[in-house]
Amino acid sequence: MAKLTVRDLNARGKRVFVRVDYNVPLEEKDGKMVITDDTRIRETLPTLRALTEQGAKLILAAHLGRPKGKKDPTMSLRPVAQGLADLLGRSVAFVDDCIGDQATKTVAAMQPGDVVLLENVRYYNEEEANDPAFAAKLAELADVYVNDAFGAAHRAHASTEGIARIVASRGGQCAAGLLMERELKFLGDELENPARPFTVILGGAKVSDKILVIDRLLEKANTILIGGAMAYTFRLAQGFATGKSLVEADKVEVAKQALDKAQKRGVKFLLPVDDVVAVPVKTDKLDKKGKAVMDFQQVRVNPDQNCPADAAGLDIGPATVKLYAEEVAKSKTILWNGPMGLFEDKRFAEGTFAVARAVAEVTQTGAKSIIGGGDSVKALNKAKLGGQVTFMSTGGGASLEFLEGNVLPGVAALSDK
Numbered sequence: 268m269a270k271l272t273v274r275d276l277n278a279r280g281k282r283v284f285v286r287v288d289y290n291v292p293l294e295e296k297d298g299k300m301v302i303t304d305d306t307r308i309r310e311t312l313p314t315l316r317a318l319t320e321q322g323a324k325l326i327l328a329a330h331l332g333r334p335k336g337k338k339d340p341t342m343s344l345r346p347v348a349q350g351l352a353d354l355l356g357r358s359v360a361f362v363d364d365c366i367g368d369q370a371t372k373t374v375a376a377m378q379p380g381d382v383v384l385l386e387n388v389r390y391y392n393e394e395e396a397n398d399p400a401f402a403a404k405l406a407e408l409a410d411v412y413v414n415d416a417f418g419a420a421h422r423a424h425a426s427t428e429g430i431a432r433i434v435a436s437r438g439g440q441c442a443a444g445l446l447m448e449r450e451l452k453f454l455g456d457e458l459e460n461p462a463r464p465f466t467v468i469l470g471g472a473k474v475s476d477k478i479l480v481i482d483r484l485l486e487k488a489n490t491i492l493i494g495g496a497m498a499y500t501f502r503l504a505q506g507f508a509t510g511k512s513l514v515e516a517d518k519v520e521v522a523k524q525a526l527d528k529a530q531k532r533g534v535k536f537l538l539p540v541d542d543v544v545a546v547p548v549k550t551d552k553l554d555k556k557g558k559a560v561m562d563f564q565q566v567r568v569n570p571d572q573n574c575p576a577d578a579a580g581l582d583i584g585p586a587t588v589k590l591y592a593e594e595v596a597k598s599k600t601i602l603w604n605g606p607m608g609l610f611e612d613k614r615f616a617e618g619t620f621a622v623a624r625a626v627a628e629v630t631q632t633g634a635k636s637i638i639g640g641g642d643s644v645k646a647l648n649k650a651k652l653g654g655q656v657t658f659m660s661t662g663g664g665a666s667l668e669f670l671e672g673n674v675l676p677g678v679a680a681l682s683d684k
Contacts, residue, residue: 270451271442271682273314273413278323280379284409284434285318285444286426286677287311288416288661289329289347289384300346306648307418308351310661314415314444315355315382322379326408327351328365328388328426330419336392348384359384365391366404374408388426395424402429409434415444417451418640418662420677421669431680441682446661451678453637453658454669461600462635463489468591468622470495471605471642474518478525479671480604485528490535490598492591494583494607494618498539501526502572505538510574511547537594541584543608543615544569546577566614582608583618592625601626604639604666610646620650627655640666 276283288307293300302308318325332342348361357380362370365385373383388394393401402425406412412434414420419427431441443451467488469477474497484491493501496513503509504522529536545563552560568584569575583591595601603626607618623646630636636656638644641663647653660666669675 269684270678271440271684272448273317273442273444275684276318276321276411276413276440276442278318278321278411281323281410282326282374282377282408283318283323283411283413284326284328284405284430285314285413286416286419286430287327287329288418289327289344289351290331290418291347293331293341293346295341300341300343302346302350304648305350305354306644307661308347308354310446311415311444312354314413314446317445318413319357319380319382323411324374324377324379325382326374327382327384328405329384329416330389330394330426331387332389334387334389336390338390342387342389344384344387351382351384355382357382362386366401370408388424394426395422397423397425397429399429401425402433405430406433409439411439412441413444414441414677414681415446416677417447417660418665420447420662420675421665421673423676427677428680431677435680435682441680443678443681447678449658450660450662450669454639454660454666457635457637458487458600458602458670461487463600464598465600465602466490466492466594466598468492468494468595468601468603468626469605470497470607470619472496472513474500474515474522476667477605478518478521480667481525482528483670483672484602485525485532485534488534490537490594491529492537492594494539494587494591494622495605496580497605498583499574499580501538502574508573508576509580510544510576511579512574513579535594537590538572539580539583539587540572540590541568541570541586542574542580543567543582543584543618544574544578544580545614547579563612563614581612582610582615588618588621591622595622595625596629598629599634601629601634601636602639602670603636603643604641604670606642606646610642610649619646623647623650623652627652630656639670
C-alpha cells in the first residue's frame with residue numbers, strides 16, 4: 268500500500284520530527300571524533316531541503332552505535348551536527364539530550380527553516396524497548412512525523428514506530444522521507460516485476476543470514492551467483508572439502524534444499540569454480556569483539572573446488588570472476604547483496620572489485636543495478652564505482668528483511684495515502 272511522503276505534506280511552520288539514520292563511522296583524530304564516511308548524511312539531504320523549503324521546523328533524531336542506555340561521548344551525535352551543517356549549507360543546532368527541558372526549550376524557540384539535531388536516542392534503553400512513555404516524550408516535540416531512516420525501519424523502536432503511532436493518534440501526519448521512498452521503490456516495486464534476465468549476486472559470511480532471501484529470490488531470479496564464505500557451506504552440501512574455510516555445518520541441509528529448489532525451478536545457481544586461499548595463523552592480537560586476529564599466509568589461487576586441508580577460502584578466483592562477469596553482462600536487472608570475499612584485505616579484494624566493475628559496466632548500457640546495503644555499498648565506494656550503479660541501499664539488515672518479504676515496523680507505522 269502506498270505511503271504518504273514528504274511531497275504530500277504542507278509543513279509550513281510545523282514542527283517536523285524526522286528520524287534519520289546517522290549511524291556513521293567515526294574515528295578519533297587529534298582528540299576529536301571525525302566522520303570517516305558521510306554517505307548516510309548525504310542521502311538525507313533531499314528530504315531535509317524539501318522540508319526546509321516548505322518552511323518546516325526540523326527536529327532530527329538518530330542513533331549512533333550501541334551505547335546500551337548510557338551516555339558514551341564516543342557515540343555522541345555532536346560531530347554529526349557540524350558535518351550536517353557543512354553539507355546542508357545552514358546552521359544546525361545541537362541539543363545534548365533527546366528529551367527533557369533543553370530539547371523542549373530549543374524546539375519552542377525554533378523559526379521556520381531551522382534545523383535541530385537531538386542527541387543519540389540510544390542513550391536511553393527505553394528507545395530500543397519502544398517504551399510508550401519515552402515515545403510520548405519524543406512526540407511532544409512533533410506536529411508531523413517523517414521517517415527517512417530505512418536502515419532502522421526493521422526495528423520497532425520508540426523513534427521509528429512508537430512516536431509515529433502517537434502522532435497519528437492525535438491526527439498528525441506520518442510520512443516517508445524521499446530516501447525511504449526510494450528504498451521502497453527499488454527494493455520493492457522494481458524487483459516485483461524485474462526486467463529479465465534478472466541476476467542476483469549474494470555474498471557475505473553466512474547462509475543463515477541470507478537463506479530466507481535466497482528462498483524468496485529463487486522464485487524470481489533467472490540466475491543466482493554465490494560468493495563469500497557462504498559459498499563454502501554450499502560446497503560442503505555438494506560433498507567438496509572446505510579445509511579451514513568458514514562454514515555452517517548445521518546449515519548443510521538448508522543449502523541442499525536451496526540447490527534442489529533452484530534445479531526444480533530452472534534457476535541457474537552458480538558457485539565458485541576456483542578461489543583464493545591462504546593458511547590462517549592465530550596472532551596474539553584481539554579484534555573489537557575479543558576474537559583472535561588471524562594472519563593469512565601462503566596466499567594463492569586454488570583452481571580446485573576442494574579446499575586444501577590447511578587453508579581457508581577468502582575470495583573467488585579468476586575463473587569464477589570471468590564466469591560471474593559473463594553472467595552479469597547478460598543481465599537487465601541485478602540485485603547484489605554481500606561481498607565475494609574478505610575485501611577489506613587487498614589480497615582478497617579482487618573478486619569483489621571485479622564483480623563491482625562488471626555491475627557498473629552493464630549499468631552503463633541500460634541495465635538496472637540495485638545494491639542491497641552493507642558491505643556491498645562499502646566495496647563499491649572503495650572501488651570508486653558508487654556513482655555508476657542505479658541504486659545503493661542505506662540499509663543492511665533492513666534491506667535483507669524487506670527482501671525476505673517482511674513488513675518493516677517503521678514503514679507500517681506511516682500513514683497510507
